[in-house]
Amino acid sequence: MKPFEYVRADDATQAVAMVAERPNARFLGGGTNLVDHMKLGLVEPELLVDVTALPFNRVEPLPDGGVRIGAAVRNSDLAANPLVRQNYPVLAAALLSGASGQLRNLATTGGNLVQRTRCPYFQTLYTPCNKREPGSGCSAITGHNREHAILGASQACVATHPSDMAVALTALGATVRVLGPAGERVVPIGELNRLPGDEPHQDTTLNHGELITAVDLPALPLAKRSAYYKVRDRASYAFAQVSAAIAVDIHSGVVRDVRVALGGVAHKPWRAHRAEALLRGAPATEDVFRAAADAELAEAKPLSDNGFKVPMVRNTLVSVLRRLAREH
Amino acid sequence: MTRTNPVLADIAIHVDGDKRQLSVDTRTTLLDALRDQLGVTSPKKGCDHGQCGACTVLLDGRRVVSCLALAVANDGAEIVTAQGLADGDDLHPVQQAFLDRDGLQCGYCTPGQVCSAVGMLREVQEGWPSHVTGDLAAPVELTDEEIRERMSGNLCRCGAYANIVAAIREAAE
Numbered sequence: 001m002k003p004f005e006y007v008r009a010d011d012a013t014q015a016v017a018m019v020a021e022r023p024n025a026r027f028l029g030g031g032t033n034l035v036d037h038m039k040l041g042l043v044e045p046e047l048l049v050d051v052t053a054l055p056f057n058r059v060e061p062l063p064d065g066g067v068r069i070g071a072a073v074r075n076s077d078l079a080a081n082p083l084v085r086q087n088y089p090v091l092a093a094a095l096l097s098g099a100s101g102q103l104r105n106l107a108t109t110g111g112n113l114v115q116r117t118r119c120p121y122f123q124t125l126y127t128p129c130n131k132r133e134p135g136s137g138c139s140a141i142t143g144h145n146r147e148h149a150i151l152g153a154s155q156a157c158v159a160t161h162p163s164d165m166a167v168a169l170t171a172l173g174a175t176v177r178v179l180g181p182a183g184e185r186v187v188p189i190g191e192l193n194r195l196p197g198d199e200p201h202q203d204t205t206l207n208h209g210e211l212i213t214a215v216d217l218p219a220l221p222l223a224k225r226s227a228y229y230k231v232r233d234r235a236s237y238a239f240a241q242v243s244a245a246i247a248v249d250i251h252s253g254v255v256r257d258v259r260v261a262l263g264g265v266a267h268k269p270w271r272a273h274r275a276e277a278l279l280r281g282a283p284a285t286e287d288v289f290r291a292a293a294d295a296e297l298a299e300a301k302p303l304s305d306n307g308f309k310v311p312m313v314r315n316t317l318v319s320v321l322r323r324l325a326r327e328h
Numbered sequence: 329m330t331r332t333n334p335v336l337a338d339i340a341i342h343v344d345g346d347k348r349q350l351s352v353d354t355r356t357t358l359l360d361a362l363r364d365q366l367g368v369t370s371p372k373k374g375c376d377h378g379q380c381g382a383c384t385v386l387l388d389g390r391r392v393v394s395c396l397a398l399a400v401a402n403d404g405a406e407i408v409t410a411q412g413l414a415d416g417d418d419l420h421p422v423q424q425a426f427l428d429r430d431g432l433q434c435g436y437c438t439p440g441q442v443c444s445a446v447g448m449l450r451e452v453q454e455g456w457p458s459h460v461t462g463d464l465a466a467p468v469e470l471t472d473e474e475i476r477e478r479m480s481g482n483l484c485r486c487g488a489y490a491n492i493v494a495a496i497r498e499a500a501e
């Protein structure tokens with residue numbers, strides 16, 4: 001690891017200025033991804049600006065009925081928060097399905113959103129990877145790609161986004177509050193992460209030096225009936241092969257409104273707009289659920305090792321929708 | 329431009345009840361500071377990448393992996409390792425239960441398991457749900473399934489899991 005300076009920031013504007021003016025500076029959250037990457041030699045920052053002591057450590061109700069989550073709130077505190085458990089169970093469940101108790105006590109909301117892919121070729125220095133070293137090629141496309149994307153990938157990169165939390169936030173239509181050198185802006189969660197295209201080294205649409213300060217959840221009554229389902233190789237402590245975050249409002253056997261997002265399938269958490277469009281206003285039957293899943297999967301392009309993800313997504317969507325429909 | 333000279337920082341941390349002052353290279357993890365600089369060797373280095381839980385300590389009362397935490401970022405922190413859990417010769421109830429129930433074989437993962445269990449039982453007391461809690465809004469009941477899920481961040485290469493669950497169940501009663 002290369003030597004670096006460390007600063008514990010107590011002012012957000014100063015933290016942003018410090019990172020913005022040095023290309024090789026990084027914000028430090030819980031460190032569970034960044035410190036790992038520094039040990040692996042994937043990044044060699046010269047300055048770490050610790051943002052965990054900034055006053056962004058609260059979960060507060062908003063006047064419009066939504067909730068503001070500070071970027072420094074730990075994943076464990078967020079999952080345990082009564083407001084989140086009551087009104088957005090999909091978010092608590094997604095957080096609780098991720099990592100381990102010890103990691104969730106460190107991991108922050110901001111850091112979780114900006115964590116990088118677990119593609120094994122990205123995480124070692126010795127294999128070509130366009131994300132780590134633009135232009136070097138993608139080892140996964142012709143290599144081991146069981147964990148990789150089936151939707152929205154490119155010839156340059158087929159990696160998936162690893163966060164569970166972000167899948168729930170995508171279903172909920174959260175907005176991300178960002179502070180940059182030029183001031184504040186608000187980024188819809190669907191525009192925070194990108195598809196790989198020709199620039200897989202760009203995970204997000206954040207500019208260097210832009211700090212996530214909070215994530216806002218909209219008031220969303222249907223989120224009270226929501227669930228997160230994660231399919232993985234072990235029963236616990238493993239990343240998703242496939243996951244689904246779903247909130248649904250069913251009245252008299254008809255889907256009045258629905259939110260669906262998928263994890264483990266793309267370079268970003270995947271909002272299933274096509275499935276949603278087919279479900280809205282349709283009878284809440286298994287045939288409809290299946291047709292909605294098929295509509296979303298119509299353009300799926302599985303790789304050599306991950307064809308199983310297509311039926312896995314279909315079965316996951318159908319079974320979670322069926323369960324939520326039963327609870328109505 | 330990358331720097332070449334180490335950057336040093338003076339920090340003070342409380343470890344198992346004692347205030348310790350030390351100068352750390354900013355690159356030093358909390359685990360390495362404890363083991364190599366302070367001689368507190370109960371937290372173990374298994375993977376050094378947050379994957380095994382052998383380095384688990386209680387940081388300001390909460391269980392964390394100390395291999396991904398930077399020492400410099402924890403200036404002023406209160407740290408309890410497995411070594412500091414006992415009260416003199418009286419073992420902590422979780423430690424005693426691990427002995428009574430044979431919750432170990434080689435013992436390498438044990439200090440991390442014990443700290444993790446202590447932190448986990450506090451989380452249950454606080455009413456924190458887990459991935460296997462059916463109703464996220466209801467009070468938590470510590471079933472074996474709950475113990476297994478909540479302890480999944482601590483791996484045991486000897487496979488002492490069955491007795492680890494039994495020990496934690498006993499300590500919780």
Ligand SMILES: Cc1cc2nc3c(=O)[nH]c(=O)nc-3n(C[C@H](O)[C@H](O)[C@H](O)COP(=O)(O)OP(=O)(O)OC[C@H]3O[C@@H](n4cnc5c(N)ncnc54)[C@H](O)[C@@H]3O)c2cc1C
Nearest residue numbers: 029030031032033034098099108110111112114163164212
């Ligand atoms: C063994 C293991 C298993 C895991 N399993 C799972 C899992 O099953 N599911 C899952 O979802 N995750 C899992 N994780 C990943 C974990 O959730 C992330 O490492 C964590 O959420 C990152 O948060 P952090 O605060 O530690 O981020 P850091 O490591 O501190 O930072 C990560 C990145 O975010 C940037 N950053 C931090 N804060 C901000 C901010 N406020 N604004 C802008 N940028 C910021 C940093 O500069 C860095 O680039 C696992 C991790 C490990 C080590």
Ligand code: SF4
Nearest residue numbers: 119129138157158159
């Ligand atoms: S899938 Fe993306 S991250 Fe993985 S090797 Fe290819 S370019 Fe790199």
Ligand code: FES
Nearest residue numbers: 374375376381395
């Ligand atoms: S040594 Fe820290 S988790 Fe393995």
Ligand code: FES
Nearest residue numbers: 433435484485486
């Ligand atoms: S007792 Fe040997 S690793 Fe757990």
